[in-house]
Amino acid sequence: MTGRRPKNGLREVAQLAGVSLATASRALSQPDRVSENVRKRIEEVCRQIDYVPNHTARGLSLKRSQMLGLIVPTTSNPLFAPTIDGVRMVLDEHGYNMVIDSAERDHVRELEMVRNLVAHGVDAIVTIMPTHLPELFDFVRKMNVPLVSAHHFSPGKSVPTVGYDNVAAITEMTDHILSLGHHRIAIFSGPGHTTPVIAERLEVIQARLAAAGLPPRPDWVIECDYEVAQMRRAARALIAPDDRPTAIICTGDQHAVSTLVEAQLLGLPVPEKLSVTGCNDVAIAELCNPQLTTQRLPYLELGQAACRLALDMLAGRDVPERTLLPHRMIIRGSTAAPTKGLSS
Amino acid sequence: MTGRRPKNGLREVAQLAGVSLATASRALSQPDRVSENVRKRIEEVCRQIDYVPNHTARGLSLKRSQMLGLIVPTTSNPLFAPTIDGVRMVLDEHGYNMVIDSAERDHVRELEMVRNLVAHGVDAIVTIMPTHLPELFDFVRKMNVPLVSAHHFSPGKSVPTVGYDNVAAITEMTDHILSLGHHRIAIFSGPGHTTPVIAERLEVIQARLAAAGLPPRPDWVIECDYEVAQMRRAARALIAPDDRPTAIICTGDQHAVSTLVEAQLLGLPVPEKLSVTGCNDVAIAELCNPQLTTQRLPYLELGQAACRLALDMLAGRDVPERTLLPHRMIIRGSTAAPTKGLSS
DNA sequence: CTTCCTTGTGAAACCGGTTACATTCTTTGC
DNA sequence: GCAAAGAATGTAACCGGTTTCACAAGGAAG
CATH class of the missing domain: 3.40.50.2300 (Response regulator)
Structure with missing residues (x-):
């Protein structure tokens, strides 16, 4: 606290550690490309000043944000909670973040949300909307952003879809x-x-x-x-x-x-x-x-599968056009044969 | 499609419209600072090439991302769905996006999530965790990021809190x-x-x-x-x-x-x-x-109020340390006086 | 003792926007 | 008719990282 800090993030770290910006950057993202000595010094400085990296800048440079966009028909219907949870579970494993938007059950708004998410630089998108505007397909193709539709197989979907029957x-x-x-x-x-x-x-x-x-x-x-x-x-x-x-x-x-x-x-x-x-x-x-x-x-599984697919697409792997998840009938106490004499 | 596009986003728009990058930028963010003529030409070009702005770059330059971070104890408990919905409602009004993280009911993880959200450049944070690690308060103060705690008044919270009694x-x-x-x-x-x-x-x-x-x-x-x-x-x-x-x-x-x-x-x-x-x-x-x-x-209201507070803080307005939201007892059919002779 | 190859590091360009400041072209006032 | 103020636009620096490329030092090979 002796003088004013440059407060330039990594530049400050580099300066305090007596190395160049490039070296500091490498020390953090490719530790094996710098000498043991320097790496330790930089790590120490980071801890000292409690350095918080700027993912925005990183994202600008790398053209990826480590964020996935999720579009739900509505946040008020708890039915989609397990799906959201499924997406989150998979994202967590990959160190990804989730930005979530509600389309309010509206196709037009869904497209807006997709544009918005792309503008915000998400790396991929999962949408739980049951059907989509045709323009949506054009847009994601043109922007080359991985999008997977989870929930419902409807005819004419030209993006990978995961659903149940x-x-x-x-x-x-x-x-x-x-x-x-x-x-x-x-x-x-x-x-x-x-x-x-x-x-x-x-x-x-x-x-x-x-x-x-x-x-x-x-x-x-x-x-x-x-x-x-x-x-x-x-x-x-x-x-x-x-x-x-x-x-x-x-x-x-x-x-x-x-x-x-x-x-x-x-x-x-x-x-x-x-x-x-x-x-x-x-x-x-x-x-x-x-x-x-x-x-x-399979609402939870829908989210998981869709998210995996999206990340696969992002990694350049081929993904199936349709992924069918199993449902299961659960017979409990609310059904039985009709009482004789009443049924006919 | 005659030649290769520079594909530099706004630079391309500027070039096609025959103006400088700065003018193009102004045409979009401060329309009244450019001439009618130029503005129309630029808008036209944007439509033509279906220009999608890059919020990441914008965020880097402006130091704000139009994103708010939300931390929930868990995404699997549907109890928080209305709160999430409340946050989203307010955010929608302000053109903000929401990035959501689950702390898995863990304080330590909550702090990680906060650091993560700050690294991702969110402008403010709302957390629904009932209690927080003391380090959390130091961190947000040091980083100068507005954080409001919604849900529970627990002693020692040194951030604005909204809750019910x-x-x-x-x-x-x-x-x-x-x-x-x-x-x-x-x-x-x-x-x-x-x-x-x-x-x-x-x-x-x-x-x-x-x-x-x-x-x-x-x-x-x-x-x-x-x-x-x-x-x-x-x-x-x-x-x-x-x-x-x-x-x-x-x-x-x-x-x-x-x-x-x-x-x-x-x-x-x-x-x-x-x-x-x-x-x-x-x-x-x-x-x-x-x-x-x-x-x-008041779960829904919790989300709304917390979000408003967070945006207020962001705008530099003063906010109350505690916001108490009313609850209401709803007496329905499941309670009555005990049957005589059994109660004593 | 050269020469060549590694390995570690730094300088500078770049990602795609915003904006302070400079510049040019109009107005307006005297 | 000319100076000063104002409007529209351009130039270039900047946000905070990543990465290409150049360069220097050290080690192995000839």
Whole structure:
């Protein structure tokens, strides 16, 4: 503290150690290219003055930032938390940082975010948006920035994609209900217009039921937002009448649990008089009574795989266009064969 | 596409527009300092070649990155999702980006993360860690980087802190149970050793019960991890015996809901024979039967306020050392006076 | 004792922007 | 009609690192 410090970062270190800037830089990034003696002296100085390297400058020079950009549809839906966590786990192993943006379920905004991330110099991008603007593909190709799409296989994606088999998962669940002998089946779904994944499930279930020869019941196809009061109201409307379904297939666990709660309040035993299925296997699927039959979807693994792929692309390795991750049906206590005499 | 592009970013724009680099730069950052004519020409060129600015270079020159660092205790606990969301909301308004790190509930790692974030050039930092290493305060002071701590007021924090009154909230809840006339009260808690906030709640509840003259029942103080099977097992052990409490105060909603489920399985009516309280008011508090009496804690607001404070500090404005956000007790169906004859 | 090759180090260019200062060209005032 | 003020633009230094290249010293080979 005797005089004013140059405060030029590495320049100061170099000066204090009595070497040139270049040597100081090498001592830190390629320790074996400098003499033992000098290296130790520089390390000592770094400790002394508590030197903090400037990754911005480093990034400018090296043209890489050690940062990966992650775009999520929304930060408020806890469903994506495991995916974010998966990305973070892999990033941690590689000393990478994560900058995260929310596209607010909007394609146009997604493209903005991608431009923004590229402007900020991220080395690669993972996006969990289910579908993308075509311009997005042009942009990343032109900018030559690795981008991988995680979550949903939709036609026309021209970037590496990792996902699970949404159609198979919900088909399997529908077949489970059908094979139990149910004929009076309702669908309780999240809003399809904001979420292609949900729209797809809804569509697949309906098609499957029709294929099984069940007459369509439009009043048994409910779309409802994730707000608790709304879900419970809708669930009640579905199961309160005497003319009620014997099974309800939900596109998400929240809707299923809401249904369970309302059934309980109405004194309708599950699964004896009503079977209910969920999807996603979030924590609440086990925190209800009975526990939920649901599909465990690989959200954590989605994040991990997508992140690995992105880093692979960055390293110049070839990556597959599609990576399919397995789902698994978890049959718990909320489904059973319909009571005789009610099912037909 | 006639020849090779210089590909020097703004230099290329300048060249194509027939102006100097400085003018091009000004046209974008201070449009009113260049002539109408030139500005339009430059904007046109930018559009033509789809110019993407380099924020890294900009950051190096300006010494600010338009990025804020956020440190969370863990990304796997969805409890912090609203806080992250709150930060993001405010950041969006200011055109800031967020780089997020997980400290894995570890102080030492938190300090590493802070150093890492500073090295990456973030303009300010928000951390949701409940307590910090003393070295952290020295570091941020020395580096002169705005840091605000959100979540918990613990003694000795020498940085601006935003939080809620954890002690008051859990005291209020304990008093609610006491005032209903309960004397046989158990505590079902998350793990205190990993989470100071939980440890504090546990301590406060015990002190309050003792102050009310209740004899201590060590077997009615349970600490249990957040894993569903574990929580349910512990809850069952607590309420299965005939010698059971008439009320269970939980330090988190998950524990409370687990208890609710087990009570239901045992045919133990809530709230008639057992009162249960939660804390945090996460979504499941409304997705159970009966709905949970709990404390609504301002997690979203925590993120918003902390982020605003951080940006204020960055702008050189004075900020309060402590910002207290209100909590609110939400009395729902899971609590009631004990049945006569059982309570005493 | 040269000559050639290593090895360690320094000087300077560079990454892609921002900006203080200098310069040129208009205005405006007297 | 000329000086002074003002507006638009250009020149060059700078942010804090990395890296190419040149150079000097030391060791091995001839």
